[in-house]
Amino acid sequence: MKIAIIGGGKMVTQMVTGWKNSGVQMDTLGVWLRNNEKQHEFAAAHGVTSIDSLESLKDYDAVMLGIVPNALAEMAVQLRHYLTEDHIILSIAGGVSIQDIDDLFDHHQKIIRMMPNTPVAVNSGIVAMSCNDYVSQEEMDTVTQMMTQLGVVKWIDESLMPIMPAIAASSPTFVYVMIEAMADNAVAAGLDRAAAYQLASQMVIGAGKMMLESGEHPAVLKDQVTSPGGSTIQGVMKLEEKGFRDAISKAMDEITKYN
Ligand SMILES: NC(=O)c1ccc[n+]([C@@H]2O[C@H](COP(=O)([O-])OP(=O)(O)OC[C@H]3O[C@@H](n4cnc5c(N)ncnc54)[C@H](OP(=O)(O)O)[C@@H]3O)[C@@H](O)[C@H]2O)c1
Incomplete structure (x- = not known):
């Protein structure tokens, strides 16, 4: 064509x-x-x-x-x-x-x-x-x-095209912001910047692949990583306390407003 x-x-x-x-x-x-x-x-x-x-x-x-x-x-x-x-x-x-x-x-x-x-x-x-x-x-x-x-x-x-920027086209920026924030944290703890970006980026690819290839509900994959009394669930609880889900949802609403 x-x-x-x-x-x-x-x-x-x-x-x-x-x-x-x-x-x-x-x-x-x-x-x-x-x-x-x-x-x-x-x-x-x-x-x-x-x-x-x-x-x-x-x-x-x-x-x-x-x-x-x-x-x-x-x-x-x-x-x-x-x-x-x-x-x-x-x-x-x-x-x-x-x-x-x-x-x-x-x-x-x-x-x-x-x-x-x-x-x-x-x-x-x-x-x-x-x-x-x-x-x-x-x-x-x-x-x-x-x-x-x-x-x-x-x-x-x-009728669903206006939400495509929020779910797919603009949202890579959310991931870039998250990768940068994670890398900053790791660099503050002493990891070199290149390794921090590499690891955080590969983590995003891997998590996406797990979702696509396992066919599992995201909560099931989350539960598999959160052992009782472990550190991961503490991190997840801090995300909930800080309104992570709501922040993502509100950010998506904001994008959709303009589309
Ligand atoms: N960026 C994204 O992630 C993304 C995702 C999906 C869809 N889009 C859509 O893609 C389109 C382009 O976005 P972009 O991010 O590529 O913007 P961009 O980098 O600013 O490029 C805009 C293009 O439009 C041309 N242009 C501007 N005014 C014009 C005019 N009066 N007559 C003819 N051409 C004109 C520019 O030409 P000059 O170089 O001469 O100024 C340039 O080629 C937009 O409609 C946007 O909604 C963007």
Whole structure:
């Protein structure tokens, strides 16, 4: 599938890096940036095609909107002229619904809303997607195949897309904050910084793998580590006292408010 990407900021760069790592043929991806010089630099750096005229969009199956949400209306005015009903619009814009895209693009037919997270750059990401009824099963399968190169793909109902940043796309930052806090504690106790980051990061990967591969309820895995009168349960009780669960839940609510 050939995808023309509009925009080349942080998220697009992570996706393109993931595709490159996974061996996707890079010339099937094209990029258009509002700044021509930056566009050529981006294309050369990642081995993707530089889209010098929007007329070339006719050579692509899909057009991915990778720009900031508040630039979409202005961009839509430029793009509308070049899009046909055969194009699939892939939007990664946070907080922008399929209905919003439909309105901006003069009721274009095929729209897929996507919410990727940054670990797509290391092919361990999540790409949550919803689409309208004009996207065929075959097109969904083709897009799934492309996004699977980046990690786990989850098709969900459009009504649930606003919570995807909180559960998957913004929440890696929670983990980074936790890793930093844990490393600071270990460094304060004398462990070197690199080892502290390595151990805390590997712990996160391992705990996630245990959840996915054991199929156990998280409380069962927690109970397996908390021996009676042991140190781990003391730590868990301190987390409860400090409102860890509530802090996570409130932080997720806050993210969802903006999506
Ligand atoms: N970062 C994430 O974790 C994440 C996750 C999921 C979805 N998203 C979504 O991804 C999109 C891009 O986010 P980002 O984090 O990659 O932002 P970013 O690094 O700031 O990149 C923004 C991109 O938009 C372009 N742009 C800005 N204003 C424009 C305009 N008026 N016309 C044309 N292009 C314009 C920028 O071009 P210049 O370089 O010329 O300024 C740049 O290529 C957003 O819609 C965001 O909601 C981000």
